[in-house]
Amino acid sequence: MSILIALAGKPNCGKSTFFKAATLADVEIANYPFTTIKPNLGVSYVRAKCPCKELHLACKKCVNGERFIAVELLDVAGLVPEAHKGKGLGNAFLDDMRQAQAIIHVIDASGGTDIEGNVVPIGSHAPLDDIKFLENEITMWMYGILNKNWIKLSRKASASGEKVEDVIAEQLAGLGVDAVMAKQALLETGLADRHISSWTEAEMIELSDYLRRISKPLVIAANKADIAPPENLEKLKGLEKEGYRVIPCSAGIELALRNAASHGYIDYLPGDEGFTIKNPEKLTPQQKAALDKMAAFLKRNGGTGIQKCINEVVFGLLNYIVVYPVEDEGKFTDKSGNVLPDAFLVKKGSTARDLAYKVHTQIGESFLFGVNARTKMRLGEKHELQNNDIVKIASTR
Numbered sequence: 001m002s003i004l005i006a007l008a009g010k011p012n013c014g015k016s017t018f019f020k021a022a023t024l025a026d027v028e029i030a031n032y033p034f035t036t037i038k039p040n041l042g043v044s045y046v047r048a049k050c051p052c053k054e055l056h057l058a059c060k061k062c063v064n065g066e067r068f069i070a071v072e073l074l075d076v077a078g079l080v081p082e083a084h085k086g087k088g089l090g091n092a093f094l095d096d097m098r099q100a101q102a103i104i105h106v107i108d109a110s111g112g113t114d115i116e117g118n119v120v121p122i123g124s125h126a127p128l129d130d131i132k133f134l135e136n137e138i139t140m141w142m143y144g145i146l147n148k149n150w151i152k153l154s155r156k157a158s159a160s161g162e163k164v165e166d167v168i169a170e171q172l173a174g175l176g177v178d179a180v181m182a183k184q185a186l187l188e189t190g191l192a193d194r195h196i197s198s199w200t201e202a203e204m205i206e207l208s209d210y211l212r213r214i215s216k217p218l219v220i221a222a223n224k225a226d227i228a229p230p231e232n233l234e235k236l237k238g239l240e241k242e243g244y245r246v247i248p249c250s251a252g253i254e255l256a257l258r259n260a261a262s263h264g265y266i267d268y269l270p271g272d273e274g275f276t277i278k279n280p281e282k283l284t285p286q287q288k289a290a291l292d293k294m295a296a297f298l299k300r301n302g303g304t305g306i307q308k309c310i311n312e313v314v315f316g317l318l319n320y321i322v323v324y325p326v327e328d329e330g331k332f333t334d335k336s337g338n339v340l341p342d343a344f345l346v347k348k349g350s351t352a353r354d355l356a357y358k359v360h361t362q363i364g365e366s367f368l369f370g371v372n373a374r375t376k377m378r379l380g381e382k383h384e385l386q387n388n389d390i391v392k393i394a395s396t397r
Protein backbone atom coordinates (compact mmCIF):
# COMPACT_ATOMS: atom_id res chain seq x y z
CA MET A 1 0.00 0.00 0.00
CA SER A 2 1.29 3.32 -0.99
CA ILE A 3 1.39 6.28 1.36
CA LEU A 4 -1.44 8.72 0.71
CA ILE A 5 -1.04 12.33 1.78
CA ALA A 6 -3.94 14.77 1.60
CA LEU A 7 -3.30 18.33 0.57
CA ALA A 8 -5.89 20.55 2.18
CA GLY A 9 -6.48 24.26 2.48
CA LYS A 10 -9.00 27.00 1.92
CA PRO A 11 -9.52 28.42 -1.59
CA ASN A 12 -6.70 30.60 -2.93
CA CYS A 13 -4.09 29.45 -0.41
CA GLY A 14 -1.96 28.04 -3.25
CA LYS A 15 -3.02 24.41 -2.92
CA SER A 16 -3.33 23.80 -6.68
CA THR A 17 0.07 25.39 -7.22
CA PHE A 18 1.53 23.16 -4.50
CA PHE A 19 -0.10 20.08 -6.05
CA LYS A 20 1.09 20.93 -9.54
CA ALA A 21 4.62 21.65 -8.34
CA ALA A 22 4.89 18.58 -6.14
CA THR A 23 3.62 16.20 -8.81
CA LEU A 24 5.48 17.67 -11.77
CA ALA A 25 8.28 15.34 -12.79
CA ASP A 26 11.09 17.38 -14.26
CA VAL A 27 13.44 16.08 -16.91
CA GLU A 28 16.03 14.65 -14.56
CA ILE A 29 13.64 12.59 -12.50
CA ALA A 30 11.49 11.66 -15.47
CA ASN A 31 12.75 8.09 -15.40
CA TYR A 32 10.57 7.69 -12.35
CA PRO A 33 7.09 6.50 -13.26
CA PHE A 34 5.03 9.64 -13.35
CA THR A 35 1.32 9.24 -13.52
CA THR A 36 -1.62 11.40 -12.75
CA ILE A 37 -3.98 8.75 -11.50
CA LYS A 38 -6.99 11.07 -11.32
CA PRO A 39 -7.13 14.82 -11.83
CA ASN A 40 -6.71 15.35 -8.09
CA LEU A 41 -4.47 12.37 -7.36
CA GLY A 42 -0.81 12.50 -8.32
CA VAL A 43 2.52 10.89 -7.62
CA SER A 44 5.03 12.85 -5.62
CA TYR A 45 8.34 11.79 -4.08
CA VAL A 46 10.21 11.79 -0.83
CA ARG A 47 13.88 12.51 -1.22
CA ALA A 48 16.49 10.36 0.53
CA LYS A 49 20.26 9.86 0.37
CA CYS A 50 20.96 6.82 -1.78
CA PRO A 51 23.58 4.48 -0.21
CA CYS A 52 25.34 4.12 -3.59
CA LYS A 53 27.72 7.02 -3.00
CA GLU A 54 28.97 5.76 0.35
CA LEU A 55 29.47 2.29 -1.18
CA HIS A 56 31.04 3.63 -4.40
CA LEU A 57 28.52 1.87 -6.59
CA ALA A 58 27.34 2.93 -10.01
CA CYS A 59 23.60 3.25 -9.44
CA LYS A 60 21.09 4.08 -12.11
CA LYS A 61 18.20 4.68 -9.74
CA CYS A 62 19.20 8.01 -8.24
CA VAL A 63 20.16 11.47 -9.37
CA ASN A 64 23.50 12.66 -7.97
CA GLY A 65 23.08 10.30 -5.03
CA GLU A 66 19.55 11.52 -4.29
CA ARG A 67 16.86 8.91 -4.36
CA PHE A 68 13.22 9.83 -5.03
CA ILE A 69 10.62 7.41 -3.68
CA ALA A 70 7.00 7.62 -4.75
CA VAL A 71 4.10 8.57 -2.49
CA GLU A 72 0.60 9.64 -3.49
CA LEU A 73 -0.68 13.14 -3.09
CA LEU A 74 -4.39 13.92 -3.03
CA ASP A 75 -5.58 17.43 -3.79
CA VAL A 76 -8.60 17.75 -1.51
CA ALA A 77 -11.10 20.34 -2.69
CA GLY A 78 -13.90 21.99 -0.84
CA LEU A 79 -12.66 23.18 2.51
CA VAL A 80 -15.19 25.86 3.37
CA PRO A 81 -16.70 26.83 6.71
CA GLU A 82 -19.18 24.11 7.79
CA ALA A 83 -17.86 21.57 5.26
CA HIS A 84 -18.62 18.96 7.94
CA LYS A 85 -22.30 19.86 7.59
CA GLY A 86 -22.08 19.22 3.85
CA LYS A 87 -21.67 22.89 2.84
CA GLY A 88 -19.93 23.55 -0.48
CA LEU A 89 -18.11 20.44 -1.62
CA GLY A 90 -17.95 19.39 2.02
CA ASN A 91 -18.85 15.75 1.47
CA ALA A 92 -16.23 15.32 -1.24
CA PHE A 93 -13.70 17.00 1.02
CA LEU A 94 -14.34 14.61 3.87
CA ASP A 95 -14.55 11.53 1.67
CA ASP A 96 -11.09 12.33 0.35
CA MET A 97 -9.84 12.98 3.85
CA ARG A 98 -11.01 9.54 4.95
CA GLN A 99 -8.32 7.69 3.04
CA ALA A 100 -5.35 9.89 3.90
CA GLN A 101 -2.66 8.85 6.35
CA ALA A 102 -1.60 12.43 6.96
CA ILE A 103 -2.36 15.97 5.87
CA ILE A 104 -0.34 18.82 4.48
CA HIS A 105 -2.34 21.87 5.45
CA VAL A 106 -1.50 24.62 3.00
CA ILE A 107 -2.12 28.03 4.48
CA ASP A 108 -1.63 31.47 2.99
CA ALA A 109 1.07 32.79 5.32
CA SER A 110 0.96 36.18 3.61
CA GLY A 111 -2.44 36.87 5.16
CA GLY A 112 -3.63 38.06 1.75
CA THR A 113 -6.83 35.96 1.65
CA ASP A 114 -9.70 35.82 4.14
CA ILE A 115 -11.17 32.64 5.65
CA GLU A 116 -13.19 31.96 2.49
CA GLY A 117 -10.25 32.68 0.19
CA ASN A 118 -11.25 36.16 -0.98
CA VAL A 119 -8.29 38.38 -1.79
CA VAL A 120 -7.62 41.01 0.89
CA PRO A 121 -4.59 43.27 1.44
CA ILE A 122 -1.49 41.29 2.44
CA GLY A 123 -1.15 40.96 6.20
CA SER A 124 -4.80 41.72 6.96
CA HIS A 125 -5.96 38.16 7.67
CA ALA A 126 -4.43 36.14 10.54
CA PRO A 127 -3.25 32.78 9.11
CA LEU A 128 -3.49 31.23 12.57
CA ASP A 129 -7.29 31.30 12.23
CA ASP A 130 -7.05 29.05 9.15
CA ILE A 131 -5.31 26.36 11.16
CA LYS A 132 -8.09 26.12 13.75
CA PHE A 133 -10.65 26.21 10.95
CA LEU A 134 -9.40 23.07 9.18
CA GLU A 135 -8.90 21.21 12.44
CA ASN A 136 -12.38 22.08 13.60
CA GLU A 137 -13.95 20.85 10.35
CA ILE A 138 -12.23 17.47 10.62
CA THR A 139 -12.88 17.11 14.35
CA MET A 140 -16.58 17.91 13.95
CA TRP A 141 -16.83 15.48 11.06
CA MET A 142 -15.30 12.72 13.21
CA TYR A 143 -17.58 13.66 16.07
CA GLY A 144 -20.58 13.42 13.73
CA ILE A 145 -19.65 9.88 12.75
CA LEU A 146 -18.80 8.84 16.29
CA ASN A 147 -22.03 10.26 17.62
CA LYS A 148 -24.19 8.52 15.04
CA ASN A 149 -26.01 5.61 16.66
CA TRP A 150 -23.83 6.20 19.71
CA ILE A 151 -26.50 5.60 22.30
CA LYS A 152 -27.52 2.32 20.69
CA LEU A 153 -23.89 1.24 20.30
CA SER A 154 -22.89 2.13 23.82
CA ARG A 155 -25.89 0.27 25.24
CA LYS A 156 -24.96 -2.74 23.18
CA ALA A 157 -21.38 -2.48 24.39
CA SER A 158 -22.45 -2.26 28.03
CA ALA A 159 -24.68 -5.29 27.63
CA SER A 160 -22.15 -7.47 25.82
CA GLY A 161 -19.10 -6.29 27.72
CA GLU A 162 -17.39 -5.15 24.51
CA LYS A 163 -14.54 -2.73 25.20
CA VAL A 164 -15.25 0.95 24.54
CA GLU A 165 -12.12 1.31 22.40
CA ASP A 166 -13.38 -1.47 20.17
CA VAL A 167 -16.75 0.23 19.74
CA ILE A 168 -14.99 3.49 18.80
CA ALA A 169 -12.60 1.72 16.42
CA GLU A 170 -15.51 -0.06 14.76
CA GLN A 171 -17.39 3.19 14.33
CA LEU A 172 -14.36 5.07 12.92
CA ALA A 173 -12.59 2.24 11.07
CA GLY A 174 -13.20 3.86 7.69
CA LEU A 175 -11.28 6.91 8.89
CA GLY A 176 -8.14 5.03 9.84
CA VAL A 177 -8.81 4.89 13.60
CA ASP A 178 -7.92 1.59 15.28
CA ALA A 179 -8.46 0.28 18.80
CA VAL A 180 -4.93 1.24 19.91
CA MET A 181 -5.55 4.86 18.92
CA ALA A 182 -8.97 4.79 20.57
CA LYS A 183 -7.50 3.45 23.81
CA GLN A 184 -4.81 6.13 23.78
CA ALA A 185 -7.43 8.84 23.20
CA LEU A 186 -9.59 7.52 26.05
CA LEU A 187 -6.65 7.58 28.43
CA GLU A 188 -5.44 11.02 27.37
CA THR A 189 -8.87 12.61 27.66
CA GLY A 190 -9.58 10.97 31.01
CA LEU A 191 -12.62 9.13 29.67
CA ALA A 192 -11.14 5.67 30.06
CA ASP A 193 -12.44 5.19 33.58
CA ARG A 194 -15.78 6.94 33.11
CA HIS A 195 -18.91 5.12 32.01
CA ILE A 196 -20.02 6.11 28.50
CA SER A 197 -23.42 7.18 29.72
CA SER A 198 -21.83 10.01 31.69
CA TRP A 199 -19.88 11.54 28.77
CA THR A 200 -20.96 15.04 27.79
CA GLU A 201 -21.09 16.36 24.24
CA ALA A 202 -18.07 18.58 24.94
CA GLU A 203 -16.11 15.57 26.16
CA MET A 204 -16.99 13.59 23.05
CA ILE A 205 -15.82 16.48 20.88
CA GLU A 206 -12.57 16.59 22.84
CA LEU A 207 -12.16 12.86 22.28
CA SER A 208 -12.82 13.32 18.55
CA ASP A 209 -10.25 16.10 18.45
CA TYR A 210 -7.65 13.86 20.04
CA LEU A 211 -8.49 11.07 17.60
CA ARG A 212 -8.09 13.52 14.71
CA ARG A 213 -4.63 14.51 15.88
CA ILE A 214 -3.34 10.96 16.06
CA SER A 215 -5.14 9.47 13.06
CA LYS A 216 -4.68 12.41 10.66
CA PRO A 217 -1.42 14.06 11.75
CA LEU A 218 -0.56 17.20 9.83
CA VAL A 219 2.20 19.57 8.86
CA ILE A 220 1.51 23.19 8.14
CA ALA A 221 2.85 24.43 4.82
CA ALA A 222 3.17 28.16 5.47
CA ASN A 223 2.83 29.00 1.78
CA LYS A 224 3.49 32.28 -0.02
CA ALA A 225 6.41 32.75 2.39
CA ASP A 226 8.07 34.70 -0.43
CA ILE A 227 5.61 37.56 0.09
CA ALA A 228 4.60 36.97 3.71
CA PRO A 229 5.29 39.66 6.32
CA PRO A 230 8.14 38.36 8.55
CA GLU A 231 5.98 38.75 11.66
CA ASN A 232 3.44 36.29 10.20
CA LEU A 233 6.17 33.71 9.68
CA GLU A 234 7.48 34.29 13.19
CA LYS A 235 4.04 33.79 14.71
CA LEU A 236 3.55 30.62 12.71
CA LYS A 237 6.96 29.29 13.72
CA GLY A 238 5.97 30.02 17.32
CA LEU A 239 3.30 27.32 16.99
CA GLU A 240 6.05 24.71 17.10
CA LYS A 241 6.07 25.22 20.88
CA GLU A 242 2.54 23.82 20.86
CA GLY A 243 3.70 20.74 18.97
CA TYR A 244 2.84 21.91 15.46
CA ARG A 245 5.24 21.36 12.59
CA VAL A 246 5.39 24.47 10.47
CA ILE A 247 7.34 24.68 7.21
CA PRO A 248 7.62 28.02 5.44
CA CYS A 249 7.41 27.43 1.71
CA SER A 250 6.69 28.85 -1.69
CA ALA A 251 4.74 26.63 -4.05
CA GLY A 252 4.93 29.41 -6.63
CA ILE A 253 8.72 29.33 -6.69
CA GLU A 254 8.87 25.53 -6.68
CA LEU A 255 6.58 25.38 -9.70
CA ALA A 256 8.60 28.02 -11.55
CA LEU A 257 11.86 26.17 -10.81
CA ARG A 258 10.55 22.78 -11.87
CA ASN A 259 9.28 24.34 -15.09
CA ALA A 260 12.60 26.07 -15.69
CA ALA A 261 14.43 22.78 -15.04
CA SER A 262 12.18 20.81 -17.37
CA HIS A 263 12.84 23.35 -20.13
CA GLY A 264 16.56 22.99 -19.58
CA TYR A 265 17.20 26.52 -18.28
CA ILE A 266 18.49 25.47 -14.88
CA ASP A 267 19.83 22.48 -12.97
CA TYR A 268 17.52 21.96 -10.03
CA LEU A 269 16.30 18.96 -8.10
CA PRO A 270 13.27 19.15 -5.81
CA GLY A 271 14.60 19.85 -2.33
CA ASP A 272 17.82 21.54 -3.49
CA GLU A 273 18.84 24.65 -1.60
CA GLY A 274 19.89 26.39 -4.80
CA PHE A 275 20.11 25.96 -8.56
CA THR A 276 22.51 26.72 -11.39
CA ILE A 277 21.60 28.58 -14.53
CA LYS A 278 22.77 26.65 -17.57
CA ASN A 279 23.24 29.43 -20.12
CA PRO A 280 23.04 32.76 -18.29
CA GLU A 281 23.88 34.65 -21.48
CA LYS A 282 20.62 33.49 -23.05
CA LEU A 283 18.41 34.98 -20.34
CA THR A 284 16.57 38.27 -20.68
CA PRO A 285 17.27 40.80 -17.87
CA GLN A 286 13.73 40.13 -16.56
CA GLN A 287 14.29 36.36 -16.45
CA LYS A 288 17.64 36.89 -14.74
CA ALA A 289 16.08 39.22 -12.14
CA ALA A 290 13.25 36.74 -11.45
CA LEU A 291 15.72 33.87 -10.99
CA ASP A 292 17.92 36.01 -8.71
CA LYS A 293 14.91 36.73 -6.52
CA MET A 294 14.07 33.04 -6.32
CA ALA A 295 17.69 32.16 -5.55
CA ALA A 296 17.65 34.65 -2.67
CA PHE A 297 14.49 33.04 -1.27
CA LEU A 298 16.01 29.55 -1.49
CA LYS A 299 19.13 30.73 0.29
CA ARG A 300 17.14 32.39 3.07
CA ASN A 301 14.79 29.47 3.48
CA GLY A 302 17.05 26.48 2.76
CA GLY A 303 15.02 25.56 -0.34
CA THR A 304 11.44 26.24 -1.41
CA GLY A 305 10.02 24.12 1.44
CA ILE A 306 7.87 21.89 -0.78
CA GLN A 307 10.14 18.84 -0.59
CA LYS A 308 10.62 19.49 3.13
CA CYS A 309 6.84 19.20 3.63
CA ILE A 310 6.66 15.81 1.90
CA ASN A 311 9.75 14.49 3.71
CA GLU A 312 8.51 15.75 7.07
CA VAL A 313 5.19 13.96 6.65
CA VAL A 314 6.73 10.64 5.67
CA PHE A 315 9.80 10.55 7.92
CA GLY A 316 8.75 12.91 10.72
CA LEU A 317 5.02 12.41 11.22
CA LEU A 318 4.47 8.91 9.90
CA ASN A 319 7.80 7.43 11.02
CA TYR A 320 8.82 5.69 7.84
CA ILE A 321 12.38 4.65 7.01
CA VAL A 322 13.93 3.69 3.66
CA VAL A 323 15.28 0.18 3.13
CA TYR A 324 16.78 -1.43 0.05
CA PRO A 325 16.05 -5.10 -0.63
CA VAL A 326 18.66 -6.87 -2.80
CA GLU A 327 19.10 -10.41 -4.04
CA ASP A 328 22.91 -10.43 -4.20
CA GLU A 329 24.23 -9.13 -0.89
CA GLY A 330 27.80 -9.13 -2.19
CA LYS A 331 27.12 -6.83 -5.10
CA PHE A 332 24.05 -5.03 -3.72
CA THR A 333 22.08 -5.96 -6.82
CA ASP A 334 19.08 -7.91 -8.04
CA LYS A 335 19.52 -11.06 -10.16
CA SER A 336 20.09 -9.01 -13.30
CA GLY A 337 22.88 -6.97 -11.75
CA ASN A 338 20.93 -3.76 -11.15
CA VAL A 339 22.47 -1.90 -8.24
CA LEU A 340 20.06 -1.12 -5.37
CA PRO A 341 17.09 -1.76 -7.63
CA ASP A 342 14.35 -0.81 -5.17
CA ALA A 343 13.83 1.55 -2.29
CA PHE A 344 10.97 0.72 0.07
CA LEU A 345 9.31 2.91 2.64
CA VAL A 346 8.56 0.83 5.74
CA LYS A 347 7.42 1.84 9.21
CA LYS A 348 10.12 2.27 11.85
CA GLY A 349 10.20 -0.96 13.84
CA SER A 350 9.70 -3.19 10.79
CA THR A 351 11.66 -6.43 10.59
CA ALA A 352 13.20 -8.27 7.61
CA ARG A 353 10.08 -10.44 7.50
CA ASP A 354 7.87 -7.34 7.26
CA LEU A 355 10.03 -6.16 4.38
CA ALA A 356 9.72 -9.55 2.68
CA TYR A 357 5.93 -9.20 2.80
CA LYS A 358 6.20 -5.73 1.38
CA VAL A 359 8.28 -6.99 -1.55
CA HIS A 360 5.75 -9.73 -2.28
CA THR A 361 3.21 -11.67 -0.22
CA GLN A 362 4.68 -14.97 -1.45
CA ILE A 363 8.19 -13.91 -0.47
CA GLY A 364 6.84 -13.01 2.95
CA GLU A 365 5.14 -16.38 3.29
CA SER A 366 8.27 -18.30 2.32
CA PHE A 367 10.64 -16.02 4.29
CA LEU A 368 13.62 -17.74 5.93
CA PHE A 369 15.89 -14.95 7.19
CA GLY A 370 17.35 -11.58 6.31
CA VAL A 371 20.99 -10.57 5.87
CA ASN A 372 22.40 -7.13 6.39
CA ALA A 373 24.20 -6.67 3.07
CA ARG A 374 26.71 -4.21 4.51
CA THR A 375 27.93 -6.43 7.37
CA LYS A 376 26.80 -9.81 5.90
CA MET A 377 25.33 -10.54 9.33
CA ARG A 378 22.12 -12.51 9.63
CA LEU A 379 19.23 -10.51 11.03
CA GLY A 380 17.37 -12.01 13.95
CA GLU A 381 13.63 -12.56 13.83
CA LYS A 382 12.93 -9.50 16.00
CA HIS A 383 15.72 -7.30 14.66
CA GLU A 384 14.36 -3.86 13.70
CA LEU A 385 15.54 -2.51 10.38
CA GLN A 386 17.34 0.84 10.38
CA ASN A 387 17.00 3.67 7.91
CA ASN A 388 19.18 3.07 4.83
CA ASP A 389 19.62 -0.65 5.52
CA ILE A 390 20.34 -2.88 2.53
CA VAL A 391 18.79 -6.27 3.11
CA LYS A 392 18.99 -9.61 1.40
CA ILE A 393 15.87 -11.68 1.92
CA ALA A 394 16.36 -15.42 1.92
CA SER A 395 13.23 -17.40 1.22
CA THR A 396 12.32 -20.88 0.06
CA ARG A 397 11.10 -19.50 -3.24
Ligand SMILES: Nc1nc2c(ncn2[C@@H]2O[C@H](COP(=O)(O)OP(=O)(O)OP(=O)(O)O)[C@@H](O)[C@H]2O)c(=O)[nH]1
Pocket residue numbers: 009010011012013014015016017018117223224225226227249250251252253
Ligand atom coordinates in the same frame (compact mmCIF):
# COMPACT_ATOMS: atom_id res chain seq x y z
N1 LIG B 1 3.57 34.84 -4.06
C1 LIG B 1 3.08 33.60 -4.13
N2 LIG B 1 1.91 33.36 -4.72
C2 LIG B 1 1.45 32.10 -4.77
C3 LIG B 1 2.18 31.02 -4.23
N3 LIG B 1 1.48 29.87 -4.43
C4 LIG B 1 0.34 30.22 -5.08
N4 LIG B 1 0.32 31.57 -5.29
C5 LIG B 1 -0.73 32.34 -5.97
O1 LIG B 1 -1.92 32.28 -5.18
C6 LIG B 1 -3.08 32.23 -6.02
C7 LIG B 1 -3.92 31.04 -5.69
O2 LIG B 1 -3.21 29.88 -6.00
P1 LIG B 1 -3.92 28.49 -6.35
O3 LIG B 1 -2.86 27.47 -6.41
O4 LIG B 1 -4.81 28.64 -7.50
O5 LIG B 1 -4.78 28.34 -5.03
P2 LIG B 1 -5.81 27.20 -4.58
O6 LIG B 1 -5.67 27.13 -3.13
O7 LIG B 1 -5.63 25.99 -5.35
O8 LIG B 1 -7.18 27.87 -4.93
P3 LIG B 1 -8.55 27.15 -5.36
O9 LIG B 1 -8.25 26.48 -6.68
O10 LIG B 1 -9.46 28.31 -5.46
O11 LIG B 1 -8.88 26.19 -4.28
C8 LIG B 1 -2.56 32.23 -7.45
O12 LIG B 1 -2.59 33.54 -7.94
C9 LIG B 1 -1.13 31.74 -7.30
O13 LIG B 1 -0.29 32.19 -8.32
C10 LIG B 1 3.45 31.30 -3.61
O14 LIG B 1 4.16 30.43 -3.09
N5 LIG B 1 3.83 32.60 -3.59
